[in-house]
Each structure stands twice: as C-alpha cells, then as structure tokens.
Amino acid sequence: MAAPAALTLGTPCAGLAGAASSQGERPCFARVPARRLHSGCFLSRNGAIQSFSNRGTARSSISSSRAVALDSDQLGSSPPLAEAKPIKYYFLVANAKFMLDEEEHFQEQLSERLRLFGERGREQDFWLVIEPKFLDKFPNVTKRLKRPAVALVSTDAPWITFMKLRLDRVLAESFESDNLAEALASTPVDLHFEKPQNWVAPYPKYESGWWERFLPPRSSESEA
Numbered sequence: 001m002a003a004p005a006a007l008t009l010g011t012p013c014a015g016l017a018g019a020a021s022s023q024g025e026r027p028c029f030a031r032v033p034a035r036r037l038h039s040g041c042f043l044s045r046n047g048a049i050q051s052f053s054n055r056g057t058a059r060s061s062i063s064s065s066r067a068v069a070l071d072s073d074q075l076g077s078s079p080p081l082a083e084a085k086p087i088k089y090y091f092l093v094a095n096a097k098f099m100l101d102e103e104e105h106f107q108e109q110l111s112e113r114l115r116l117f118g119e120r121g122r123e124q125d126f127w128l129v130i131e132p133k134f135l136d137k138f139p140n141v142t143k144r145l146k147r148p149a150v151a152l153v154s155t156d157a158p159w160i161t162f163m164k165l166r167l168d169r170v171l172a173e174s175f176e177s178d179n180l181a182e183a184l185a186s187t188p189v190d191l192h193f194e195k196p197q198n199w200v201a202p203y204p205k206y207e208s209g210w211w212e213r214f215l216p217p218r219s220s221e222s223e224a
Contacts, residue, residue: 084178086176086177086178087155087176087177087178087183088157088175088176089134089153089154089155089174089176089177089183090153090154090155090156090157090160090172090173090174091129091134091151091152091153091154091160091174091175092151092160092163092164092167092170092171092172093132093135093141093145093149093151093152093170093171093173094145094149094150094169094170094171095145095146095148095149095150096130096147096148096149096150096189096191097193098169099128099150099152099170100150100191100193100210100211101193101208103167103168104205104206105166106166106167107206107210107211109163109166110126110128110152110214113126113159114213114214125154125155125156126152126153126154126156126159126214127153127154127184127214127215127216128150128151128152128153128211128214128215129150129151129153129184129186129215129216130148130149130150130186130188130189130191130215131147131148131149131150131186131187131188131189132149132151132153132185132186133185133186134151134175134177134183134185135149135151137175138173138175141171141173144171145171148189148191150211153183153184157174160172181216184216186216192208193208
C-alpha cells in the first residue's frame with residue numbers, strides 16, 4: 001500500500017491511481033486512449049505519471065536553449081562590412097600656357113560651371129591642378145607634354161568628355177585614389193605669362209591668376 005500513499009498529493013491524477021489500486025484492478029489510465037489521463041497529466045512510456053506543467057517547463061527550456069543557439073549562430077555569421085572603394089578621377093592635361101593663357105573660353109566654362117554648382121548647392125567636383133604628381137604614373141602622357149603642365153581633374157566622366165571636345169591639344173586619362181588630397185597633390189610652380197602686345201579681342205584679357213579659385217584647397221602647401 002506504499003504506492004497509493006505516495007500519490008495523495010492533491011493532483012488530479014492521485015484519485016484515479018488510488019481507486020484503481022484499492023479494487024485490485026489495473027490502473028484505469030492504462031485503458032485511456034492516447035495515454036491521456038487528465039488535462040493536467042500524461043502517462044510516460046515507462047508508466048510514470050507526469051504533470052503537463054512540468055512537461056511545458058521542460059519544453060520551454062529546450063526552446064529557449066535552441067533560440068539562444070540560433071541567435072549565436074546568426075551573430076557569428078553576419079556579413080562583414082563593405083570596404084570603401086577607391087574613387088575614379090578623370091583628367092585632361094596640357095601645358096600651362098595653353099590651358100591658362102591661350103584658351104580664353106576655358107575660363108568661361110569653369111566659371112559657369114562653378115556658378116551653376118553654387119545655385120544648386122552642389123559640392124565642387126572639379127579642380128585645376130598645376131604640375132600634378134599623378135602624372136608620374138603616365139609616362140606615355142608626360143613624354144608628349146610640355147612643362148609646366150596643368151590638369152583639369154573631375155569625378156564626372158561625361159563632363160570631362162564634353163570638355164575634351166571643347167578644348168584643343170589636350171590629353172585625357174584616368175586613375176583611382178582612396179584620398180582626395182593625394183589625388184590632387186601638386187608640385188608648387190610660379191606661373192607668369194607675359195601680356196600680348198596686340199590684343200584684338202572685343203573684351204579685355206583675363207588677368208593672370210584667374211585660375212586660383214579652381215585650385216584644390218590648400219594646394220599651395222603641397223610638398224615638392
């Protein structure tokens with residue numbers, strides 16, 4: 001009679017087990033379909049009576065463990081951050097006298113574009129670079145170039161193509177760089193052009209130094 005005494009715990013299953021033992025019959029829950037005894041109990045394969053509340057706790061613990069493991073796997077497999085790609089620069093280059101002293105409409109083109117950028121609030125993406133250091137990477141260009149040289153540099157490929165059609169005797173190329181200051185680095189050169197003795201144009205000639213506002217920021221501090 002020790003087994004029935006152990007089940008008098010106030011659970012819904014205790015009364016069923018006690019009644020079956022006192023009549024000397026096989027416990028009633030053995031004949032219950034699908035091994036279900038009560039809304040709060042279930043019969044395990046080894047015949048032990050267990051509460052659904054305990055089973056639910058076990059299931060919730062397993063689910064929590066699986067969720068933690070899944071989260072850990074997802075965190076560990078997160079894709080790496082995309083690396084910054086270098087910027088491509090396009091340029092036109094010619095000798096300084098031609099670019100800055102002889103091509104009068106060149107100044108007009110740059111001034112108009114700078115005005116347009118100011119009206120639209122766009123950041124300037126074109127510069128004049130005097131004796132640019134990146135020319136060392138283009139021996140096929142430098143051997144055809146009189147010095148000192150000046151380059152028009154921009155990140156806008158279609159506009160550079162347009163400017164090449166507007167200018168004569170310029171060479172075009174491109175390169176990539178991770179740093180703007182490095183891309184626009186120059187060798188300081190003092191440019192001075194003599195005024196022509198006979199100026200026949202209906203407008204006054206542009207004053208020397210008009211190109212300074214198109215130079216890269218602090219280009220005068222570039223190292224030799």
